[in-house]
Ligand code: SF4
């Protein structure tokens with residue numbers, strides 16, 4: 001895929017917004033891929049965890065459209081494996097928050113199947129509610 005980089009985006013508001021919310025330095029990531037190698041949800045994601053960070057580093061805000069931040073279970077495996085100390089779950093959370101600010105939620109709590117809720121662990125229910133619209 002051909003990507004056109006905008007020099008202004010490389011120092012732009014989108015990167016600052018992610019870093020302000022997540023309190024992470026996006027450029028600390030060197031794309032080693034250890035996070036993706038350990039993530040239990042990669043088969044469901046449209047972008048691997050390291051592939052989420054790369055466009056964010058480049059100021060490409062289309063990454064907000066990815067389903068991956070909404071599937072992230074905040075299990076912290078990627079953070080534990082990262083040799084650069086990047087707290088990726090915080091970046092996933094920042095991308096969800098930015099999407100919510102744009103009115104682009106992927107989770108509507110009221111739409112969740114009651115049968116699924118009945119058997120889901122409490123942490124999953126609370127996590128889903130924190131991510132979406134009521
Ligand atoms: S493990 Fe850390 S440094 Fe490596 S790709 Fe993932 S976030 Fe980047």
Ligand code: SF4
Nearest residue numbers: 039072073075076078
């Ligand atoms: S915190 Fe999210 S991105 Fe990181 S390993 Fe767990 S599910 Fe994957």
